[in-house]
Amino acid sequence: MAxxxxxxxxxxxxxxxxxxVLEGLEPVRKRPGMYIGSTGYDGLHHLIKEIADNSIDEAxxxxxxxxxxxxxxxxxxxxxxxxxxxxxDIHPKTKMSTLETVLTVLHAxxxxxxxxxxxxxxxxxxxSSVVNALSKHMIAEVYRDGKINHIEFDTGKTVKPIEVTGSxxxxxxxxxxxxxxxxxxxxxxxxxxxxxxYLRHQAYLTKGILTSVHDERTxxxxxxxxxxxxxxxxRRLNEGKEVISxxxxxxxxxxxxxxxxxxxxxxxxxxxxxxPFANNVLTPDGGTxxxxxxxxxxxxxxxxxxxxxxxxxxxxNLTGDDIKEGLTAVILVKLPDPQFEGQTKNKLGNPEVRGYxxxxxxxxxxxYLEEHPxxxxxxxxxxxxxxxxxxxxxxxxxxxxxxxxxxxxxxxxKLADCSSRDRTQCELFIVEGNSAAxxxxxxxxxxxxxxxxxxxxxxxxxxARLDKMFANAEIVSLIKALGVxxxxxxxxxxxxxxxxxxxxxxxxxxxxxSTLLLTFFFRYMPEVIKAGHVYLAKPPLFGLIKGxxxxxxxxxxxxxxxxxxxxxxxxxxRKAAGTKINPEDERFKQAGYTAQQRFKGLGExxxxxxxxxxxxxxxxxxxxxNIEDAEKADAIFTKLMGDEAExxxxxxxxxxxxxxxDDLDF
Numbered sequence: 001m002a003x004x005x006x007x008x009x010x011x012x013x014x015x016x017x018x019x020x021v022l023e024g025l026e027p028v029r030k031r032p033g034m035y036i037g038s039t040g041y042d043g044l045h046h047l048i049k050e051i052a053d054n055s056i057d058e059a060x061x062x063x064x065x066x067x068x069x070x071x072x073x074x075x076x077x078x079x080x081x082x083x084x085x086x087x088x089d090i091h092p093k094t095k096m097s098t099l100e101t102v103l104t105v106l107h108a109x110x111x112x113x114x115x116x117x118x119x120x121x122x123x124x125x126x127x128s129s130v131v132n133a134l135s136k137h138m139i140a141e142v143y144r145d146g147k148i149n150h151i152e153f154d155t156g157k158t159v160k161p162i163e164v165t166g167s168x169x170x171x172x173x174x175x176x177x178x179x180x181x182x183x184x185x186x187x188x189x190x191x192x193x194x195x196x197x198y199l200r201h202q203a204y205l206t207k208g209i210l211t212s213v214h215d216e217r218t219x220x221x222x223x224x225x226x227x228x229x230x231x232x233x234x235r236r237l238n239e240g241k242e243v244i245s246x247x248x249x250x251x252x253x254x255x256x257x258x259x260x261x262x263x264x265x266x267x268x269x270x271x272x273x274x275x276p277f278a279n280n281v282l283t284p285d286g287g288t289x290x291x292x293x294x295x296x297x298x299x300x301x302x303x304x305x306x307x308x309x310x311x312x313x314x315x316x317n318l319t320g321d322d323i324k325e326g327l328t329a330v331i332l333v334k335l336p337d338p339q340f341e342g343q344t345k346n347k348l349g350n351p352e353v354r355g356y357x358x359x360x361x362x363x364x365x366x367x368y369l370e371e372h373p374x375x376x377x378x379x380x381x382x383x384x385x386x387x388x389x390x391x392x393x394x395x396x397x398x399x400x401x402x403x404x405x406x407x408x409x410x411x412x413x414k415l416a417d418c419s420s421r422d423r424t425q426c427e428l429f430i431v432e433g434n435s436a437a438x439x440x441x442x443x444x445x446x447x448x449x450x451x452x453x454x455x456x457x458x459x460x461x462x463x464a465r466l467d468k469m470f471a472n473a474e475i476v477s478l479i480k481a482l483g484v485x486x487x488x489x490x491x492x493x494x495x496x497x498x499x500x501x502x503x504x505x506x507x508x509x510x511x512x513x514s515t516l517l518l519t520f521f522f523r524y525m526p527e528v529i530k531a532g533h534v535y536l537a538k539p540p541l542f543g544l545i546k547g548x549x550x551x552x553x554x555x556x557x558x559x560x561x562x563x564x565x566x567x568x569x570x571x572x573x574r575k576a577a578g579t580k581i582n583p584e585d586e587r588f589k590q591a592g593y594t595a596q597q598r599f600k601g602l603g604e605x606x607x608x609x610x611x612x613x614x615x616x617x618x619x620x621x622x623x624x625x626n627i628e629d630a631e632k633a634d635a636i637f638t639k640l641m642g643d644e645a646e647x648x649x650x651x652x653x654x655x656x657x658x659x660x661x662d663d664l665d666f
Contacts, residue, residue, distance in 0.1 A: 015087050015098075028106065028133035029155065032183055035130045040186040043178055045194050047134065050127030050271070051079045051175050056202050056280060059209040060082030060334070064172065066210045071190045073216040075178055076137075082172040085144030088162065097162045100151060103132045104158065107654035128175070132156045134184075135177040143170040155180060179198060192220055197629065200224045204233035205280045205332055230330040234263040237275070237328050237631065240638045241267035244378040251364040258335040258353065260360040262293065265328050266379055270386075270465050271523055272324040273634060276331045276423030278338045280350045284630075287341070287348030289333045298323050300362060301379060304369045318383045325386040331357065386465075393487065412477035413539030416441045416451040421554060426453060428481060428497040429537070429615065432504040432513050433502055436610070440503065443607030444615060450497065452481050457513055461520045462641035475520065484525065492527050500528070501622060503537040503614060505601040518625065519641050522633060529627055538621040539605075539614045543597040544588060554597075556613050559620070567591045575624045 017332040028035055036050075048069060058064035064083035071077055075652040089099040094101045106129050132138045133156035142149040148168050152160035175331055179188045192215045199211035199222075205231025214221045226232040231250040249264040262298065276283050276290045283289075298320050305311040333353055341347040369376035411417060416437075418426050428450045431437040437453030444451060466487050469475045479486050502517050504510035505585040514536060521529050528534060540556035542563050547553055557563045570591035575581060581590050588596035599605060605613070614620055 004031065011217070015089060028130050029183065032134055036134070039184050044187060045191065045198075046186050047131045047177065047179060048077055048079070048190070048195060049198060050131050051077075051177070052202070053196070054127060055079060055081035055173070056085060056206060056209075059206050060280065064209070066212070067199070067202070068212045068214070069582065070212070071192060071195065071215045071217060072176070075188060076176055077178075077190055077467065078174060078176040080172065080174045084172070085142040085149075085171055086140075086173050088142055088144060088149045093469050095483075096150075097149075099140060099149065100158060100162055103128050103138070103140060103151070103153065104156060105129055116296050129156070131175075131177055133181055136180040137178045139174075139176040141165075141174040143168045143172050143174075147275060186506055192218070196222050197632075201282075202280065204230060204236075204330075205277060206317075207232075216469055230261055230263040233275070233330050234265045237273050237330070238505070240635065241269055241328075243267045244382065244646040245372070245375040247375060249365060249368045251360055253360045253364070255356045255359065256352070258333060258356055259334040260289075260356050261334075262357075262361060262364075263330045264365070265295075266326045266375075266382065267328060268382070269326050269638075271329040272326070274324075275329070275631070276332075276348075276634050278333050278340075278353075279335065280332070281338075283340070283346055285341075285347040285350050287360055288350055288352075289331050289348055289357045292354035292359075293329070293361050294320055294324075295354075296358040296361035297365065300366045300369065301383065304366070304376055305380045305384075308373075308376075310377065310384070316387075318380075318387055319390070322383040322386040322390060326382055329388075333357065351451050381525075389467045390487075391464040393470055396467060398469035412452070412480050414453055414477065415481050416446075418445075418446060418448050418450045420448050423496055424498045426450065426497045427499040427501060427567060429501045429503045430454060430478070431515065431602070432510060433601070433603055436503070436601065438604075439605055439607045439610045440615065443609075443611035449615065450481070452477065457509075457518045458520065459577075460516055460641055461523055461636060469524075478520070482525075482528075484528065486524055490525065490527070492531060495528065495533065498533060499535055499622070500533050501535045501537050503539070503602065505603075506539055506541050507600070510601075513642070520639055521625075522627070522637060526569075526627065526630075529583065532626075534625040536623040537614050537624065539599065539602055539610075541599060543599065543609075544591075544593045545595040545597060547595055550593065554609075555593075 032039050032043065036046040052067060052069060055064060055067040058081055059067060062403055064081045066080075066082050068080045070080070071076065086102055089098055090096065091098045091101045094105065106511050135153075136155060138153040140151050140153075146169070147164045148166040149162055150165040151158065151162040165362050192213070192574060195213045199213055203209055203224035203226050205360070207226060209227045211225040212221065228235075228250075231248050234248050244266045247265075252259065252260070254260075271377040272289065274286075276286055278287070278289065283491070294640050298318070301323055302311070302317045311318070333356070335353065337350075337352060339349045341349045369379075418428055425448045425487070427448055429440055429444070429452070431451055434453055434455075437451055440451045454474055456474075458474045458478075459469060461469060461475070468481075469486075481496070482500070483494045483622050484492055485494065486492055502514045504513045518534075521534055538558060540558050541560070542557040544555040544557060544563075544566065545552060546555070555566070557566060567587045568588070570579065570593075571587075574590075574592055579592075583590070586596070602610060612619060636666045
């Protein structure tokens, strides 16, 4: 490879011959979901990713140093890089410029023959043309060989052919696009925070690259540069946690035609944080690179412990569950032909990568432990404590976890179960307090709705191992009721209820109980959340009452803003009808109501009210809990539910000025 190319020069290695054309573009506008997943929020932002990934590929290949995203005032988005610039010479197959080919022909890109890119984060090369097809307008400028090459499109069709519009000393590519409102009917407004998170991750994964974002709408700007790459990423993932050593294990090794990059640091928590990537693409379900890493990590730590007398001769080997407690690891593999499993491409399937990851971890992590005996000893000690806790938890678990899903054996005595055997119809309401539980039991549909009352606030499981959890009656009752087991016996197929609903008071204590429950599910049963089974009930805050006796009717209101809007509307309607309004009366009387009730808790509602407002599928409002950003959620749980009071204090103080007290439900 010519030296000029390594520094960003436009050389012979990247030209029209490297662009292979596989098929046409027509299907994209008819079935956009097939190409970008959805036409909602996620699909809209996927457009940015498709264009920016091409720029990131230039950086991975060593040809670009800066990728910038600009959210424009007029609704568009521009992505700039200082790479080689998309070739503009005539493509031999399409007989039009290579730039136009890349932007108008599906599967045309420098990612299919191995000549343009050795590795690529844009997996299919469809990105630029798909974004073009789904944009009402696109402008592309290429700065190459001292010239500015300009071309424009509407809905994927060329409206201004390529032309040289001037000279320049710059080099790279600039793509500006405007999403088509007829495709993205939900929203065409870009989220600045999404762009920030995406570019921050790309900067971590491509060390030495500068990524930046500017929002013309607000003037906000952010830039990211991490010389340490994934080593810096591990440090960020461990922010707010007590690490067992400030040192981060890091290795980057080329094997065959691939690269394996690994960073590891242990902390004192009881959970694992694993971020595996293939060609900068997150693979949340792991794959062969993770299997190879785990296999080698377990072997190396056990071998070290045996060799140095940290495990006694009669002691069992440490298990993978023991060793992953407190582990934070980022694994990044770069390979020319990644094979992903399933439509979501969440799991890497290349069999050779398992051997690569195993070999690199085995050799270099073993060196690391030998060279850092204090760190090695702490890792083994932590895993040994985890093993003891695991054995204690297993003994306790055998006494409390119900085995089957519907046999009814060992169900918690306070669970008022439902009668249906069709779990897709069954709902479990986790209710705060005996009073509310009594109303819920009386008012429920007993065929499909089960009630599990909680006594007080459940255990904070952020800093609790399984053995401690099995000593907590409320947690044990919850585990038994759910039927999925926990830890190494967890099996989501045993889940007894399709909806798990937290039904707590609409006040600070209720929010705290919900947060404690969310902590438990996030740390020990995240699969239940990811599968969409966890919900928050939304009980009303107010009741507006009309009439008395048998003619008495209640209109339920769920927050302060809705109350104000309702009262204002009713008062204006009464004025328009000629009704005389006494300004001295309370607002609810001016609006024609006879009384206004504020519900301080679920226990203040009788069974009929609780059913009508919060449990009846026909009327109720349920908020489904999703894990949109596991990394951000992990950091928040660490700050708010961990041992460090100072972190919570700083979190609250930093947000106090932005809280509108009128919006709070207490």
